Amino acid sequence: MQDINELLCDCLYFTANKLSRIMGKIAEEEFKITGISPTYAFLVTIVNKKEGASQKEIGEALHMTPSTITRFIDKLESKDLxxxxxxxxxxYIYSTEKGREVQTCIDKAWDNLYKRYSKKISCEEGNKIITELNEIIKRLEKE
Known part of the structure:
Protein backbone atom coordinates (compact mmCIF):
# COMPACT_ATOMS: atom_id res chain seq x y z
CA MET A 1 0.00 0.00 0.00
CA GLN A 2 1.27 3.44 -0.93
CA ASP A 3 2.37 5.67 1.95
CA ILE A 4 -0.18 8.45 2.58
CA ASN A 5 2.43 11.19 2.08
CA GLU A 6 3.43 9.68 -1.28
CA LEU A 7 -0.23 9.52 -2.26
CA LEU A 8 -0.79 13.18 -1.46
CA CYS A 9 2.51 14.39 -2.93
CA ASP A 10 1.70 12.68 -6.23
CA CYS A 11 -1.38 14.90 -6.57
CA LEU A 12 -0.87 18.22 -8.41
CA TYR A 13 -3.85 19.79 -6.62
CA PHE A 14 -2.51 18.88 -3.18
CA THR A 15 1.07 19.88 -4.02
CA ALA A 16 0.06 23.25 -5.50
CA ASN A 17 -2.04 24.03 -2.43
CA LYS A 18 0.74 22.92 -0.10
CA LEU A 19 3.17 25.26 -1.87
CA SER A 20 0.60 28.06 -1.71
CA ARG A 21 0.14 27.59 2.04
CA ILE A 22 3.90 27.54 2.70
CA MET A 23 4.53 30.62 0.54
CA GLY A 24 1.49 32.34 2.02
CA LYS A 25 2.79 31.84 5.56
CA ILE A 26 6.22 33.20 4.66
CA ALA A 27 4.69 36.14 2.77
CA GLU A 28 2.36 37.02 5.67
CA GLU A 29 5.38 37.12 8.00
CA GLU A 30 7.36 39.37 5.65
CA PHE A 31 4.39 41.68 4.98
CA LYS A 32 3.82 42.43 8.66
CA ILE A 33 6.04 45.49 8.11
CA THR A 34 3.41 46.94 5.75
CA GLY A 35 0.39 46.52 7.98
CA ILE A 36 -1.48 44.79 5.14
CA SER A 37 -1.57 41.30 3.67
CA PRO A 38 0.36 40.41 0.52
CA THR A 39 -2.86 40.30 -1.52
CA TYR A 40 -3.86 43.78 -0.36
CA ALA A 41 -0.33 44.87 -1.23
CA PHE A 42 -0.79 43.57 -4.78
CA LEU A 43 -3.92 45.69 -5.09
CA VAL A 44 -2.21 48.81 -3.72
CA THR A 45 0.72 48.25 -6.09
CA ILE A 46 -1.60 47.90 -9.09
CA VAL A 47 -3.32 51.17 -8.21
CA ASN A 48 -0.01 52.92 -7.57
CA LYS A 49 1.20 51.79 -11.02
CA LYS A 50 -2.07 52.57 -12.80
CA GLU A 51 -4.04 55.42 -11.29
CA GLY A 52 -7.72 55.06 -12.03
CA ALA A 53 -7.64 51.31 -12.57
CA SER A 54 -11.15 49.94 -12.80
CA GLN A 55 -12.36 47.38 -10.31
CA LYS A 56 -12.81 45.02 -13.26
CA GLU A 57 -9.16 45.45 -14.35
CA ILE A 58 -7.96 44.85 -10.80
CA GLY A 59 -10.12 41.72 -10.47
CA GLU A 60 -8.81 40.34 -13.76
CA ALA A 61 -5.19 41.06 -12.80
CA LEU A 62 -5.58 39.35 -9.42
CA HIS A 63 -7.87 36.57 -10.74
CA MET A 64 -10.49 37.39 -8.13
CA THR A 65 -14.25 37.81 -8.21
CA PRO A 66 -15.83 41.28 -8.25
CA SER A 67 -17.28 40.77 -4.76
CA THR A 68 -13.84 39.92 -3.34
CA ILE A 69 -12.28 42.96 -5.00
CA THR A 70 -15.07 45.16 -3.60
CA ARG A 71 -14.34 43.87 -0.07
CA PHE A 72 -10.61 44.44 -0.54
CA ILE A 73 -11.14 47.99 -1.79
CA ASP A 74 -13.54 48.70 1.10
CA LYS A 75 -10.85 47.56 3.54
CA LEU A 76 -8.10 49.57 1.84
CA GLU A 77 -10.36 52.65 1.74
CA SER A 78 -10.92 52.32 5.48
CA LYS A 79 -7.13 52.35 5.90
CA ASP A 80 -6.93 55.42 3.61
CA LEU A 81 -4.66 53.59 1.14
CA TYR A 92 -12.16 53.50 -10.61
CA ILE A 93 -9.54 53.20 -7.91
CA TYR A 94 -6.92 55.83 -7.13
CA SER A 95 -3.98 56.04 -4.77
CA THR A 96 -4.02 58.23 -1.73
CA GLU A 97 -0.91 59.92 -0.36
CA LYS A 98 -0.73 57.23 2.31
CA GLY A 99 -1.12 54.54 -0.36
CA ARG A 100 1.78 55.95 -2.35
CA GLU A 101 3.91 56.23 0.79
CA VAL A 102 3.34 52.59 1.81
CA GLN A 103 4.67 51.42 -1.59
CA THR A 104 8.27 51.72 -0.35
CA CYS A 105 7.43 49.38 2.51
CA ILE A 106 5.61 47.01 0.13
CA ASP A 107 8.63 46.91 -2.17
CA LYS A 108 10.85 46.12 0.83
CA ALA A 109 8.52 43.28 1.88
CA TRP A 110 8.63 41.78 -1.66
CA ASP A 111 12.41 42.03 -1.59
CA ASN A 112 12.54 40.38 1.86
CA LEU A 113 10.23 37.60 0.66
CA TYR A 114 12.37 37.00 -2.43
CA LYS A 115 15.57 36.90 -0.35
CA ARG A 116 13.98 34.55 2.17
CA TYR A 117 12.87 31.91 -0.31
CA SER A 118 16.03 32.37 -2.38
CA LYS A 119 18.00 31.02 0.58
CA LYS A 120 16.27 27.69 -0.05
CA ILE A 121 15.98 27.72 -3.83
CA SER A 122 18.29 29.46 -6.29
CA CYS A 123 17.22 32.45 -8.37
CA GLU A 124 17.44 30.29 -11.49
CA GLU A 125 15.34 27.55 -9.94
CA GLY A 126 12.77 30.08 -8.71
CA ASN A 127 12.53 31.68 -12.16
CA LYS A 128 12.19 28.26 -13.78
CA ILE A 129 9.35 27.31 -11.40
CA ILE A 130 7.57 30.62 -12.08
CA THR A 131 7.87 30.15 -15.85
CA GLU A 132 6.64 26.55 -15.69
CA LEU A 133 3.71 27.42 -13.42
CA ASN A 134 2.66 30.28 -15.70
CA GLU A 135 2.72 27.93 -18.70
CA ILE A 136 0.59 25.40 -16.81
CA ILE A 137 -1.84 28.15 -15.78
CA LYS A 138 -2.23 29.31 -19.40
CA ARG A 139 -3.01 25.76 -20.53
CA LEU A 140 -5.49 25.11 -17.73
CA GLU A 141 -7.28 28.44 -18.27
CA LYS A 142 -8.02 27.52 -21.88
CA GLU A 143 -10.65 24.97 -20.75
Whole structure:
Protein backbone atom coordinates (compact mmCIF):
# COMPACT_ATOMS: atom_id res chain seq x y z
CA MET A 1 0.00 0.00 0.00
CA GLN A 2 1.27 3.44 -0.93
CA ASP A 3 2.37 5.67 1.95
CA ILE A 4 -0.18 8.45 2.58
CA ASN A 5 2.43 11.19 2.08
CA GLU A 6 3.43 9.68 -1.28
CA LEU A 7 -0.23 9.52 -2.26
CA LEU A 8 -0.79 13.18 -1.46
CA CYS A 9 2.51 14.39 -2.93
CA ASP A 10 1.70 12.68 -6.23
CA CYS A 11 -1.38 14.90 -6.57
CA LEU A 12 -0.87 18.22 -8.41
CA TYR A 13 -3.85 19.79 -6.62
CA PHE A 14 -2.51 18.88 -3.18
CA THR A 15 1.07 19.88 -4.02
CA ALA A 16 0.06 23.25 -5.50
CA ASN A 17 -2.04 24.03 -2.43
CA LYS A 18 0.74 22.92 -0.10
CA LEU A 19 3.17 25.26 -1.87
CA SER A 20 0.60 28.06 -1.71
CA ARG A 21 0.14 27.59 2.04
CA ILE A 22 3.90 27.54 2.70
CA MET A 23 4.53 30.62 0.54
CA GLY A 24 1.49 32.34 2.02
CA LYS A 25 2.79 31.84 5.56
CA ILE A 26 6.22 33.20 4.66
CA ALA A 27 4.69 36.14 2.77
CA GLU A 28 2.36 37.02 5.67
CA GLU A 29 5.38 37.12 8.00
CA GLU A 30 7.36 39.37 5.65
CA PHE A 31 4.39 41.68 4.98
CA LYS A 32 3.82 42.43 8.66
CA ILE A 33 6.04 45.49 8.11
CA THR A 34 3.41 46.94 5.75
CA GLY A 35 0.39 46.52 7.98
CA ILE A 36 -1.48 44.79 5.14
CA SER A 37 -1.57 41.30 3.67
CA PRO A 38 0.36 40.41 0.52
CA THR A 39 -2.86 40.30 -1.52
CA TYR A 40 -3.86 43.78 -0.36
CA ALA A 41 -0.33 44.87 -1.23
CA PHE A 42 -0.79 43.57 -4.78
CA LEU A 43 -3.92 45.69 -5.09
CA VAL A 44 -2.21 48.81 -3.72
CA THR A 45 0.72 48.25 -6.09
CA ILE A 46 -1.60 47.90 -9.09
CA VAL A 47 -3.32 51.17 -8.21
CA ASN A 48 -0.01 52.92 -7.57
CA LYS A 49 1.20 51.79 -11.02
CA LYS A 50 -2.07 52.57 -12.80
CA GLU A 51 -4.04 55.42 -11.29
CA GLY A 52 -7.72 55.06 -12.03
CA ALA A 53 -7.64 51.31 -12.57
CA SER A 54 -11.15 49.94 -12.80
CA GLN A 55 -12.36 47.38 -10.31
CA LYS A 56 -12.81 45.02 -13.26
CA GLU A 57 -9.16 45.45 -14.35
CA ILE A 58 -7.96 44.85 -10.80
CA GLY A 59 -10.12 41.72 -10.47
CA GLU A 60 -8.81 40.34 -13.76
CA ALA A 61 -5.19 41.06 -12.80
CA LEU A 62 -5.58 39.35 -9.42
CA HIS A 63 -7.87 36.57 -10.74
CA MET A 64 -10.49 37.39 -8.13
CA THR A 65 -14.25 37.81 -8.21
CA PRO A 66 -15.83 41.28 -8.25
CA SER A 67 -17.28 40.77 -4.76
CA THR A 68 -13.84 39.92 -3.34
CA ILE A 69 -12.28 42.96 -5.00
CA THR A 70 -15.07 45.16 -3.60
CA ARG A 71 -14.34 43.87 -0.07
CA PHE A 72 -10.61 44.44 -0.54
CA ILE A 73 -11.14 47.99 -1.79
CA ASP A 74 -13.54 48.70 1.10
CA LYS A 75 -10.85 47.56 3.54
CA LEU A 76 -8.10 49.57 1.84
CA GLU A 77 -10.36 52.65 1.74
CA SER A 78 -10.92 52.32 5.48
CA LYS A 79 -7.13 52.35 5.90
CA ASP A 80 -6.93 55.42 3.61
CA LEU A 81 -4.66 53.59 1.14
CA UNK A 82 -6.95 53.94 -1.89
CA UNK A 83 -10.01 55.94 -2.89
CA UNK A 84 -12.86 54.94 -5.15
CA UNK A 85 -14.53 57.15 -7.72
CA UNK A 86 -17.80 56.01 -9.28
CA UNK A 87 -18.66 56.88 -12.86
CA UNK A 88 -22.00 55.38 -13.83
CA UNK A 89 -21.75 51.64 -13.29
CA UNK A 90 -17.95 51.66 -13.15
CA UNK A 91 -15.67 52.17 -10.17
CA TYR A 92 -12.16 53.50 -10.61
CA ILE A 93 -9.54 53.20 -7.91
CA TYR A 94 -6.92 55.83 -7.13
CA SER A 95 -3.98 56.04 -4.77
CA THR A 96 -4.02 58.23 -1.73
CA GLU A 97 -0.91 59.92 -0.36
CA LYS A 98 -0.73 57.23 2.31
CA GLY A 99 -1.12 54.54 -0.36
CA ARG A 100 1.78 55.95 -2.35
CA GLU A 101 3.91 56.23 0.79
CA VAL A 102 3.34 52.59 1.81
CA GLN A 103 4.67 51.42 -1.59
CA THR A 104 8.27 51.72 -0.35
CA CYS A 105 7.43 49.38 2.51
CA ILE A 106 5.61 47.01 0.13
CA ASP A 107 8.63 46.91 -2.17
CA LYS A 108 10.85 46.12 0.83
CA ALA A 109 8.52 43.28 1.88
CA TRP A 110 8.63 41.78 -1.66
CA ASP A 111 12.41 42.03 -1.59
CA ASN A 112 12.54 40.38 1.86
CA LEU A 113 10.23 37.60 0.66
CA TYR A 114 12.37 37.00 -2.43
CA LYS A 115 15.57 36.90 -0.35
CA ARG A 116 13.98 34.55 2.17
CA TYR A 117 12.87 31.91 -0.31
CA SER A 118 16.03 32.37 -2.38
CA LYS A 119 18.00 31.02 0.58
CA LYS A 120 16.27 27.69 -0.05
CA ILE A 121 15.98 27.72 -3.83
CA SER A 122 18.29 29.46 -6.29
CA CYS A 123 17.22 32.45 -8.37
CA GLU A 124 17.44 30.29 -11.49
CA GLU A 125 15.34 27.55 -9.94
CA GLY A 126 12.77 30.08 -8.71
CA ASN A 127 12.53 31.68 -12.16
CA LYS A 128 12.19 28.26 -13.78
CA ILE A 129 9.35 27.31 -11.40
CA ILE A 130 7.57 30.62 -12.08
CA THR A 131 7.87 30.15 -15.85
CA GLU A 132 6.64 26.55 -15.69
CA LEU A 133 3.71 27.42 -13.42
CA ASN A 134 2.66 30.28 -15.70
CA GLU A 135 2.72 27.93 -18.70
CA ILE A 136 0.59 25.40 -16.81
CA ILE A 137 -1.84 28.15 -15.78
CA LYS A 138 -2.23 29.31 -19.40
CA ARG A 139 -3.01 25.76 -20.53
CA LEU A 140 -5.49 25.11 -17.73
CA GLU A 141 -7.28 28.44 -18.27
CA LYS A 142 -8.02 27.52 -21.88
CA GLU A 143 -10.65 24.97 -20.75
Missing amino acids: VKRKIDGKNS
